[in-house]
Amino acid sequence: MRIAVGLGREDGEERLERQGISRRDFLKFCGAVAVAMGMGPAFAENVAAALTRRRPNVVYLHTAECTGCSEALMRMYKPYIDGLILDTISLDYQETIMAAAGQAAEEALEEAVNSPDGFICMVEGAIPMADDGKYGYIGGKTMYDICKHILPKAKLNIAVGTCACYGGIQAAAPNPTGAKGINEAYADLGIKAINIAGCPPNPINMVGALVAYLDNVPIDLDELGRPLMFYGATVHDFCERRPHFEAGEFAPSFNSEEARKGWCLYDVGCKGPVTYNNCPRVLFNETNWPVGAGSPCIGCSEPRFWDVMTPFFKNN
């Protein structure tokens, strides 16, 4: 049985060994993160170092969301989520998995955000801004006020998923709750979160951003706040069906010989050419991705994709 409960001190790799993760497996994962970061395989050693030193405090907040990003993070493999939360980071507040509830949970949060070592804040979800934020409460406080209290204190803010980045689905027209992404919601406070877009984002992109920060790798962002190392190319650029696009071979419908043969899905709505993300290169769940399953890309890492990319099954 492989178990991962560790010290979070200096013997990270030995701890991983004891959990049944060989150095080879671990470096393979680190290599995948390094490649996703655009750093080349040699950078794997740096990734490994960042993942095995003393655990930094992390506070993970949920606002207007569906918990899909937390679930995506739980699908991390090699190291698995238990390794991440028990060996790599000190996840001091995360409502989906934390043992404490109610007042005890709120106290854990206060303790973490006042830690002398500082903390990294990850936010999943949009901020409901309409009507003084009354569409979202936690512990008797509005989500808007909670984040206003916490985000400015963090050493780093990471917006996890398209909701936290740009408002996401609840911000789709007519945006009944006035939902916004955190950079827009707290622009007046100078908040500049890194946007890890996607619905949900690939967990490699979430962890990769953390690693880059912990390893002092400069994180170049595009004009939408997304790290270029993950969002520097379109889905179309690396799509396995791109040769069909180039050859003018398109599936006219889902029940067609062309669809069966795996031809390009542009005519059934694929938004890959205008969507920046690394899905075809890193895959989801280590095995597949939407176009691989014959489904057109819906553009989920782009702002306002629920409005500008719909209808999803049509182009133009």
Place this chain on the structure above:
Amino acid sequence: MSQANTAPRSDYSGPVVVDPLTRIEGHLRVEAEVENGKIKRAKCMGTLFRGLEIILQGRHPFDAPHFTQRVCGVCTYSHALCSTRAVEDAINKPIPPNATYIRNLVLAMLFLHDHLVHFYALHALDFVDVVNALQGDPVKAAQIANSISQRDVKPETYRQVQAKLKAFVDSGQLGPFTNAYFLGSHPAYHLSPELNLIGTADYLEALRLQVKIARAMAVFGAKNPHTQFLIPGGVTSYDSLTPQRIREFTELYRDALAFVENYYIPDLLAIAANYKECATYGGTRNFMAFGEFPDPGGERDIEKRWLKSGMIFDRDLGNVRAFDKDKIAEGVSHSWYEGDRPLHPYEGQTIPKFTSMEDSEKYSWLKAPRYDGIAVETGPLAQILVSYAQNQPEVKPLVDNVLKSLQLEPSALFSTLGRTAARGLEALVIGRQIETWIKQYENNIASDKQIVENYEAPKSAKGVGLLTAPRGGLSHWMVTDDDARIKNFQLVVPSTWNLSPRDEKDIPSACEEALVGTPVADPARPVEILRTVHSFDPCIACAVHVIDGQTNQVHKFKIV
């Protein structure tokens, strides 16, 4: 093993508020009035409103599954499939058998994933004291583990767990265990140190195993969470027809079932045997099950499902009634919406009208769905009871054996413990059936390779999707206009049935009813409230009933 069949009690009288109620999906506040150590009255309050149904108005019906899937990332796929069924009901034409086979296989894996993650990641810490695991004897723990299951665990495994756990605790960075109710000992936690050790080890193991189960969903469904392979008319993943993909799915499925058989069920029974007091409270009286896993060609016919649908009233297992979808109506008398009477989902009107968090009359963003005016419970317990009462051969003997091994009567099922046990049994029953479905699918594709039909969006049509999600009966109700765009879209969700506020007759919801009589040994650390609420596996993002909208416009969204 210790036996403690009476719940520890305090003499506390007064309010207890749990907010945020963690280890659930979404944002929930529970307020309870405790009298002499027992809950007398409780309120469940959904505290987030997102407004997805109004967002759906005017959109293409085929986009609905993508939108509704984002209601919830935990029971991901349930909403997408339910919406797809609603659109197909409005289209009113058949879909290829392979589409139903593939959808069923993905749904079955969702049940295994969701129930297993709920038991270990969301519920186990209500029973397992992780720190007390340090006191357990690894030799005894291995003997116990090997005696209750098909495992072959060595004491060394548990020694390693303890060594690492000790180092973790000594580091002072407790991470997700910070401020846990079990820290510093708690009178309502009473597993032996050895069972705490087994539970802790398996809690961690389950975190890894769930990655594989989710991967099985992605094999046919592109990714998890938020699958992407459904289209009204069928599925898009031609890859699913290949032997490589079927083999990959089968191997992952077998690993998942082995874990359910050898870890989940034995651990569940060991916890149940030590927390029998949880079988003495937390019950409700009325149950609703939609059944699930349709035969090919019968996706919209609730009568053609492998697990049976039905209604049970007043705990009468001898009289299962047929489910009638016309008997659903939703009220808003205690919800932050305008409205004067309960309405059927096709006619539903929802106008948000937030008052305040302190309002005693209106106190939740959840509406109050009722069946024929009756508050019902839905979910694994309802499904198991409805199948049990109809003598379903895959269910009845299994339930009887479990009751016998725990020395409990069938009446014990109507409880917090019964609800948690039923979830495990549902996972086991479904898990054991998957092999058969894979074979049927393989036989079918030998001569039939079609997975999808091309259909147009329906004009001026109505359709309903009825689905049993891991949390219970889910229904989506859609009306389209002359341009084949969505005119009205309503979601009536399991957690809304289970955790709604009171209705216009002041009848509480299932969870509010279940909390009455739940003991509270330590009002500062009310773990018994967590046990009862978690036994429903709440999903509040799903439950917060979002705007329909034939009439209301954005400008009406004013806080009063």
